[in-house]
Amino acid sequence: MSELAGKVAIVTGAGQGVGRGIAVALARRGAKVALVGRTLAKLDAVAAEMGGDAASFACDVKDGAAIHATVDAVARLFGGIDILVNNAQEVPLGPLLGVEDEAFEAGFASGPLASFRFMKACHPYLHQRGGGTIINLASSAALRWDMANYGAYAAVKQATRALTRAAAAEWGPDNIRVLTIAPHAKSPGLAMWMENNPEEAEAFFRTIPLRRVGDCEIDIGNAVAALCGPDLAYLTGATIPLDGGQANFD
Template identity: 40%
Template sequence: MKLQDRVAIITGGASGIGRGIAHAMAKEGAKVVIVDVNNEGGLATEKELNEIGQGKFIKADITNQAELKRIVDETVQAFGTVHILVNNAHVSKQVMLTETTPEDLALSFNTSFYPTFHLMQHCYPYLKENKGSVINFASGAGLSGMPTQGAYGAAKEAIRGLSRVAANEWGVDGINVNLISPIANSPGVQKWSEYFPAEYEAMINGIPLKRMGDCEQDIGRVAVFLASDDASYMTGQTLMVDGGSIMLR
């Protein structure tokens, strides 16, 4: 039980990678708070987590800064503190750069970079007290410059920069800040594969391990590692959990 009695906040936890991480952490003894706008999915995941251990769903719009403080306050009210912050949520549109609008940029940054930044600020006192962990999310779209992913890649790279600064500033407090860059068989990817089977097959063939990652077993287990004492001497790092698609040098 690597995370016994530790309290984790996971944004975008109602489905996909967020849900996978929530399950993986709950199975290691964490008390897991999932945050999402999807009420039905959030309540269903909360029920699943409570069958494993302890879970709580907070319905919130993370584009609203006032909601971010409420998330932390309700977590502390329910479980006493915060040990782990997982900033997973992100919404973005896929369009070419010449067609990207200010609204497209705002959507990407308002659902990812700004909530990540402000939740880190709100959680800082508790993370400092507990020598806790922050897990943020990068993407191969930003690292490789994937076409149609200008707004998404820009926000992800901004999060990487923010994470490295936090790793340097908060290291003295015993807080580690790392990133996961995943490829996973999320519901969104599954739906995309139905509409674009040839592109999906090409993507699988481009992965050295020749398969999509599992949200819980592949991505969730790495998140457990980063939040555990096993990773206490790691900070400021981007872990490519993508089957070898991008090999950092």
């Protein structure tokens, strides 16, 4: 598979879980991948798994200056940027009265604000290459039948969806496509929750028509790679729910 040969991708939060799955899937299709995250050792382990077309970049996505420096460093190393995947996110969960301001602010700083900064920093490089693809990560949390304990997280992720729609409209003439995915994936955190809460996890599975949580690489990574490829070049501005049919974004 080489449909992304010659492409350069940035994936944030790439040291584990969904970010790792996306990075590996992009590399399997020929892309050179910049693995971005806070913990260099985790990134290096993924880079070693992927081979010579991956490189690690330590970056706190809540640091605007670090974001710009990282994007410039990726472009210098690989010669440009074609794909950006904004996956990193600190998650402010809990009842509204229990979520501290600091956690809410960290959710916005690591989520929509970081995505906003990465998108703007990457835009000139995408434009120089004649276009590209940006994938932002949202969540079906805002569409839950029971919003208790998910309000702050949902607010963060809905802001990301709004940024996607605006960027798709503004940057379409530059042939830059901007999409949102809303995945359910068996990340380390979710796997631990499932193991520790088997009855609740079983009830959760019953709300998913396919009755399972997605694999980070096979179900989520491969879908993102397809969205970045030539066969879906007319798709932009949409939210794609990679969740086994659970949520209704209509």
